[in-house]
Amino acid sequence: MVNTARATSGLRELTRRAVRAQIAETAMTLFVANGFEQTTVDQIAAAVGMSGRSVFRYFPTKEDMVVGHMDEIGDRLAEALAARPLEEGPWTALRHAMQPHLDELTDNADTNLAVAAMLDATPALRPSLLNKRARWAEALLPNTVRRLRGPTGTRELRARAIVSSALACLNVAVDEWARTGGTKPIGDLLDTALTAVRG
The missing domain is CATH 1.10.10.60 (Homeodomain-like)
Structure with missing residues (x-):
């Protein structure tokens, strides 16, 4: 029963x-x-x-419909990160976890470029998008913490910094890809952004 x-x-x-x-x-x-x-x-x-x-x-609300679409992406990112080998460091694992999302963007480039333009042209959606990014970060946090070594007392703080930085790099790369009409390889843009952050 x-x-x-x-x-x-x-x-x-x-x-x-x-x-x-x-x-x-x-x-x-x-x-x-x-x-x-x-x-x-x-x-x-x-x-x-x-x-x-x-x-x-x-x-x-209508805004929730946009974020609902984005939540699906966040869930897939978290699942992809969880599937990465634990011996991978956090930056490497996050980069690999983002690749399926990049592939999806480029496989449906025309649609996704139009979505990016619509989001950019709609200021009312910005608070919802910020909340979405915060949810993505929370979803990625546990499997980032697990990959860190060193003092346990600072692992969550360090993981939050890494996840927030990696997602910022993803957003910058997607924005640049959209701004240039999809003419630049989005994977290269993300790698350039990640390299800049990691120094």
Whole structure:
């Protein structure tokens, strides 16, 4: 009985995540096509075949739909870092963990360049994006702490500094890639940024 209840609960959560992902993806498509401010929740709801009220059960605000899309990326980054060998140092492991995200950006370059332009042109989204980056950092922190040696009392502090710096490098690289219309290899941009930070 307990196992059945657990399985039902797990299936429900998987379904909820799938619906959230569909809404977020659809919303991002509409935001890019029409502009964030110009796109209504009712338009998003119609595109996914549900009511506006139902959409609000998954995302309280339009801004949350953008961040919901970004949360998926953060989850994948954390999973990629967790999959790296523990003997890799934190910088190396983080760089490898970021590669699938870079590949995804370049595989869908036209769409992602348009998303970057939309985000840059929408000041109202900046607080949500800052919160997103903080969540990414928290997700990456545990598997960064595990890779550090030296005094245990400062490991979390050092890990936070490394994760924050690495994510700042990722953001700078993506911004430069978008600014140049995707003409510069994004991996090279990230490596240049990481080298500058690490000195």
